[in-house]
Amino acid sequence: MSVDVPQRVLILGGVRSGKSAQAEQWAKHSARPVTYLATARIEDEEMRARISHHRATRPAHWKVIEEPVALASTLRAHAHPEGLILVDCLTLWLTNLLFDSDPQCVQREQDALLALLPTLPGTLILVSNETGLGIVPLGELTRRFCDQAGRLHQALATLCDPVLLMVAGLPVFLKGHS
Amino acid sequence: MSVDVPQRVLILGGVRSGKSAQAEQWAKHSARPVTYLATARIEDEEMRARISHHRATRPAHWKVIEEPVALASTLRAHAHPEGLILVDCLTLWLTNLLFDSDPQCVQREQDALLALLPTLPGTLILVSNETGLGIVPLGELTRRFCDQAGRLHQALATLCDPVLLMVAGLPVFLKGHS
Amino acid sequence: MSVDVPQRVLILGGVRSGKSAQAEQWAKHSARPVTYLATARIEDEEMRARISHHRATRPAHWKVIEEPVALASTLRAHAHPEGLILVDCLTLWLTNLLFDSDPQCVQREQDALLALLPTLPGTLILVSNETGLGIVPLGELTRRFCDQAGRLHQALATLCDPVLLMVAGLPVFLKGHS
Incomplete structure (x- = not known):
């Protein structure tokens, strides 16, 4: 991955497939200042443990932002041409949207993200769970989530390059090259 | 995809992975007269909405046939050397079989499809959900469905070329080339 | 696959995706004496039927061992430089561990397997279900299983080559070549 070209990277994968590790490795190797945008809401001990586990693996100097819902506006506020933003993950963001919001808001937030992508300065790495193959x-x-996630991934995949599917920690390049 | 050679195309993929869109795009580009074979039974409003959504994206001049169970005999009745039949989808057909039929009938219908494939005139595009990776x-x-679907996909994959797995609207070629 | 080089092969795949058939085909073609290590516990008629179905497809002269839990020590006891051991499958082994054992034992058994892999004599083919993509x-x-399976697959994939994902009986090479 060139460190000079603004990029849109989409990393899909299953549970514990190495999505976050792949994203974080790319971010580390980019030599860009990294902003880590966490979408998780800490609502129970299990979630707290998962988040702590992830956090311990990340460089301490990364800037961390937590935003469970207003993704597009948060990206716009923090993007700059030399920077890299890593969003982990879209699945929790979409879940937050579906639980909290009226259907119009769900669509509006997704539309805002898709509209923002082509013009956002700097590099963006998006991590999301592939949940549609079972x-x-x-x-x-659950059905609404699967439909929304599938449509969102399709739309994002047209705007991102590369697009990866992680399996057992190994990348399958759906678009672009290794 | 050559428009001259009779082909057997198998398109697998998850929920909202772009299976139908990929199949329909291929059918449009084939320059062959298209018969669209729908296997869905419209039994509730959600299903009606999904079907309407799909229908709105298809060319109006395609011939549409609805057949939930007797797939092989319907294919045989409508195939011709210059034509293309798009079956969307095998998952609903198999579900219909499993809900309605005695086990012998389930096997007989699948055997009939597999026996027909090598000799059916014209091009055939089969769409099916990959549901075995969760x-x-x-x-x-549910277990019987997963077993039957997995075995059916394996058997079809030996008879079809190309075989694709759609993820996020992007094809992974399991067999054959892009 | 060269028959001369000791290898570690990891074959992942969904329900009825052709994992076992792929592993058994490789074992047959290796020209090595094969030890088949079955991890299944026969606890009901459905499981008995599945196992009989698998058994009927295997060469009768293969040595068969059944070991539901103590995988690493069993592998160590039966490995030799000219031989090939086929483990089918890690999913049932991990399930047996999670149902039966205290968490320390679960981790200890997995650590023992990972520690053994680099030095085990001969060829090893590991079969496991990919269950994380739904x-x-x-x-x-179930969540614990998914987490453990995902982490185990990642760790094994760093030690194995090739690593395959089977879909509809067709291999996707995640690592290594066909």
Whole structure:
């Protein structure tokens, strides 16, 4: 990955597939100042433990921002041409949107992200869970999530390059090259 | 994809992964008269909405057939050497079979499809959901579905070329080339 | 695959994706004496039927060992420089560990496997289910399984070459070449 060209990187993958590690490795190697945008809401001990585990693996000098919902406006506020923003992850952001918001807001936030991508200064690395390759469990919210996540990934994949699917810590390049 | 050679195309993919769009794009570019074979049963409003959404994206001049169960005989009745049939999707067909039919019928219909494929005139594009890469939820019918779908995909993949897995709207060629 | 070089092969894949068939084909073609290490516990009729189905497809002269938990020590006891051991599968082994054992034992067994891999004589083929690419169902044990399986696959993938993901009976090479 060239460190000079503003890029949009989309890293998909399953549970514990090495998505975050891949993203963080890329960010470290970019030689750019990194802003880490965490979308998680800490709502129970399990989530707290997962977040602590992730945090311990990241460089201490990275700037960390927490924003569970207003992703596009937060990206716009923190982007600059020499910088790199790592968003981990879109899945939690989309879940937060679906739980909290009216349907119009869900669509508006996603549209805002998609509209922002082509013009945002600097490098952006987006991490998201691929959840569409299993049986979809019962429940209207789960089906809505799967539909929204699938559509969002398709739309983002047209705007990003490279696009990766992580399996067992190894990248499958869906778009672009290694 | 050459427009001259009869082909068997198998397009797998997750929920909202762009399977149908990929299949429809191929059908449009084939310059062949297209028969669209829909296997869905419209049984509730959600299904009706999904089908309307898909229908709005397809050319109006395509011939549309609806057949939820008798796939092989319907293919045989509508195939011709210059034509292209797009089946969307095998997942709903298999679900219909498993819900409605005795086990012998389920096997007979699948065997009939597999026996027909090598000799069916014209081009055939098969769309199916990949559902085997997550945790299999509890329930005997779900496990039977996953087993049947996995075996069917394996058997079809030996008869089809190319075979694709769609992820985020992007094709991974499992067999054949882009 | 060269038959001369000791190898570590990791074959991942979904339900009925052709993982075992791929592993068994490789073992047959290796011209090495094969030890088949089965991790399944036969606890109900469905499991018995699945195992019989698998067994019928394997050469009768393969040595078969059944070991649900103590994988590393069993591998060490049966490995030799000219031989090939096929482990089918890590998913059942990990499930057995999680159901039966205290957390320390779960970690100890996994650590023992990872420590053994670089020095084990002969060829080793490991088969495991990829279960992380769908929605993770509710339930603390299921989430723990997904986490453990994902981490284990990542760790194994750094030690194995080639690493494959099977889809519809077709291999995607995540590492190494066909």
